[in-house]
Amino acid sequence: MWDALTKSAARNIFYGGSAFFLVVFVGLSVHSCNYALTTSTDAKGMTAEVIHGKEIWEKHSCINCHTILGEGAYFAPELGNVWKRYGGVKDPQGARETIKAFIKSQPSGAEGRRQMPNFKLTDKELDDLVSFFEWVSRIDTQNWPPNDAG
Amino acid sequence: MKYQSQKIAYVYFTGAMILFAAQVTFGLLAGYIYVAPNTLSELLPFNIIRMIHTNALIVWLLLGFFGAAYYLIPEEAEREIESTKLAYIQFAILFLGAAAAVVGYVFRVHGGREFLEQPTWIKLGIVVAALIFLYNVTMTVLKGRKTAITNVLLLGLWGIALFFLFALWDPQNLVVDKIFWWYVVHIWVEGVWELVMASILAFLMLKMTGVDREVVEKWLYAIVALALFSGLLGTGHHYYWIGTPAYWQWIGSIFSSLEILPFFAMVLFTFAMVWKRKREHPNNAALLWSLGCAVLAFFGAGVWGFLHTLHFVNYYSHGTQVTAAHGHLAFFGAYVALNLAMITYAMPHLKGREPYNQVLNMISFWLMSSGMAFMTFTLTFAGVIQTHMQRVKGENFMDVQDELGLFYDMRLLAGVIVVIGAFIFLYSVFVPRSSEVIAKSKVAPAE
Numbered sequence: 001m002w003d004a005l006t007k008s009a010a011r012n013i014f015y016g017g018s019a020f021f022l023v024v025f026v027g028l029s030v031h032s033c034n035y036a037l038t039t040s041t042d043a044k045g046m047t048a049e050v051i052h053g054k055e056i057w058e059k060h061s062c063i064n065c066h067t068i069l070g071e072g073a074y075f076a077p078e079l080g081n082v083w084k085r086y087g088g089v090k091d092p093q094g095a096r097e098t099i100k101a102f103i104k105s106q107p108s109g110a111e112g113r114r115q116m117p118n119f120k121l122t123d124k125e126l127d128d129l130v131s132f133f134e135w136v137s138r139i140d141t142q143n144w145p146p147n148d149a150g
Numbered sequence: 151m152k153y154q155s156q157k158i159a160y161v162y163f164t165g166a167m168i169l170f171a172a173q174v175t176f177g178l179l180a181g182y183i184y185v186a187p188n189t190l191s192e193l194l195p196f197n198i199i200r201m202i203h204t205n206a207l208i209v210w211l212l213l214g215f216f217g218a219a220y221y222l223i224p225e226e227a228e229r230e231i232e233s234t235k236l237a238y239i240q241f242a243i244l245f246l247g248a249a250a251a252v253v254g255y256v257f258r259v260h261g262g263r264e265f266l267e268q269p270t271w272i273k274l275g276i277v278v279a280a281l282i283f284l285y286n287v288t289m290t291v292l293k294g295r296k297t298a299i300t301n302v303l304l305l306g307l308w309g310i311a312l313f314f315l316f317a318l319w320d321p322q323n324l325v326v327d328k329i330f331w332w333y334v335v336h337i338w339v340e341g342v343w344e345l346v347m348a349s350i351l352a353f354l355m356l357k358m359t360g361v362d363r364e365v366v367e368k369w370l371y372a373i374v375a376l377a378l379f380s381g382l383l384g385t386g387h388h389y390y391w392i393g394t395p396a397y398w399q400w401i402g403s404i405f406s407s408l409e410i411l412p413f414f415a416m417v418l419f420t421f422a423m424v425w426k427r428k429r430e431h432p433n434n435a436a437l438l439w440s441l442g443c444a445v446l447a448f449f450g451a452g453v454w455g456f457l458h459t460l461h462f463v464n465y466y467s468h469g470t471q472v473t474a475a476h477g478h479l480a481f482f483g484a485y486v487a488l489n490l491a492m493i494t495y496a497m498p499h500l501k502g503r504e505p506y507n508q509v510l511n512m513i514s515f516w517l518m519s520s521g522m523a524f525m526t527f528t529l530t531f532a533g534v535i536q537t538h539m540q541r542v543k544g545e546n547f548m549d550v551q552d553e554l555g556l557f558y559d560m561r562l563l564a565g566v567i568v569v570i571g572a573f574i575f576l577y578s579v580f581v582p583r584s585s586e587v588i589a590k591s592k593v594a595p596a597e
Contacts, residue, residue, distance in 0.1 A: 005368065007371065010371035010372050010375065011298065011301075014371045014372075014375035014378070017378070017379050018378040018382070021378060021379055021383055022378075024383065025382045025383055028397075028398075029329055029333075032329055032389065032394045032395055032398070033329055035394065036325035036326050036329065036393050037326065040393040040394070040395075041323055041324070043323065046322065046323065054322065054324065059262055060197075061261075061267060062197070062262070063262060063263070064197030064200045064201050064264065065195075065196055065197045067469045069324075069391060069392045069393070069469075070392075070468040071392070073196075073197070073264075074469060074471060076547075109188075111188060112188070113187055113188075114551075115187060115195070117191070117195045117197075136324055139324070139325060141391045142391055144390070144391035145391075145468075146466060146542070147541070147544040148544065149541070149544045149545060149546055149550075150547060
């Protein structure tokens with residue numbers, strides 16, 4: 001079979017097949033994009049605060065220590081479900097205050113403990129960042145992670 | 151060296167190796183912080199160090215690809231590069247951009263999407279450099295002889311530039327952001343970069359084994375067909391848990407399982423060509439790196455990728471140290487070893503001398519490869535324990551991390567070995583010796 005395959009046949013299979021799979025992939029990802037905007041995320045709940053919260057998340061490169069929906073640096077805890085982990089579903093105000101207080105208390109300076117820098121966020125910035133976490137926690141992630149530990 | 155413009159590659163390889171040294175040094179520092187977490191915690195926090203570690207890697211691999219293209223395209227197209235001047239301008243933009251990015255990161259000037267942290271003006275510089283490069287090499291190929299090697303290489307390089315454009319767009323919706331972030335990250339390393347890898351390996355096999363071009367090029371098309379047929383829809387293995395539809399669990403599991411095939415084909419290809427070789431090439435170190443590249447890529451990208459790619463496995467292992475284990479061996483095997491193979495092959499030609507320091511070079515191969523393999527094992531074990539304690543038992547992230555200290559100690563040791571190997575490699579390539587450490591018997595000259 002290998003000998004029967006000529007170089008030009010192999011070339012044609014490569015170009016033809018790749019074009020086919022590229023079209024299928026782009027088609028499915030456009031569909032997924034639409035699914036994200038209409039079904040799996042709360043697009044209407046994406047307030048100015050949530051959008052600003054994502055900007056703060058990026059400005060301080062949180063992803064190079066933490067993960068969000070499992071993607072990031074594995075050095076610090078998952079934050080996609082931090083809202084749930086801190087009890088935000090039952091007690092939103094309590095979770096908000098606890099997360100803000102934790103961020104403000106860093107770095108702990110404890111010996112032998114991983115340190116989170118103090119990014120000197122204003123109260124408004126902290127609130128918007130927490131709003132972003134709250135919004136992320138409502139994304140339909142096919143029930144990932146398996147438990148609250150993230 | 152048959153063509154004067156191949157000399158351009160020397161500058162690119164030198165720039166790549168400077169960033170390689172920076173990459174492994176910052177990697178070592180990051181590994182040390184896992185063991186001694188208070189190190190530099192306020193001056194240079196972990197997120198900045200990791201950013202430099204990953205960005206330096208990506209940029210030096212790209213510089214290596216560009217250097218390889220400038221080296222092999224004149225020989226394949228049988229003509230000089232269109233414009234030597236443009237090639238040096240392109241290098242200056244990229245290297246100054248990389249240096250500016252690193253300095254900027256230290257002063258907290260960066261974006262926040264993983265691996266794409268370069269500020270927008272540097273990203274635009276990269277686009278300009280890419281346009282210059284594509285013009286330069288495409289014109290060279292169009293006016294010269296067209297071979298399968300240059301066809302596939304150019305397709306890969308155009309793909310790299312095209313998919314990088316998604317890095318310029320940062321959607322406000324996190325899920326849409328992630329979908330298109332993978333357009334850069336996955337389509338690069340598990341798509342178009344494999345085209346570059348396969349074509350460079352094909353060039354090295356052609357030159358070092360003397361097997362007929364027809365045979366080599368048929369293999370090349372078969373390998374890259376397997377790569378894109380599996381790799382494009384294989385992107386689905388990143389779309390399991392990020393707010394995307396459930397159908398990706400099936401598509402991703404099936405197609406990404408097949409991603410092992412192109413890497414297996416590359417092992418078969420390189421070993422078959424060496425068995426059928428029609429000449430004894432004097433550069434044994436380059437041959438070792440080429441074969442090592444195929445084998446380590448098969449294990450790192452292929453086997454370690456398959457380990458956690460099925461959705462019902464990934465549900466538990468996603469975002470743990472298992473991913474870190476896979477990432478390290480995959481990048482080292484597929485792309486670091488590839489570049490070091492090409493540099494080892496090209497340097498004697500670029501400097502117009504016999505291959506020298508081969509023994510040192512081969513020692514560096516075994517140090518780096520065994521160090522990286524050991525690092526992969528330690529992180530895999532750490533990842534399995536983490537998966538069980540955190541994902542199955544539901545224990546707190548930091549409590550679990552505290553239990554993994556022994557593995558991080560051993561990972562640091564592995565890192566030290568890799569860094570020693572890397573610096574021995576740099577010495578063997580850049581510092582000339584008057585005679586070989588272990589002299590070989592005279593062999594027939596080859597290209």
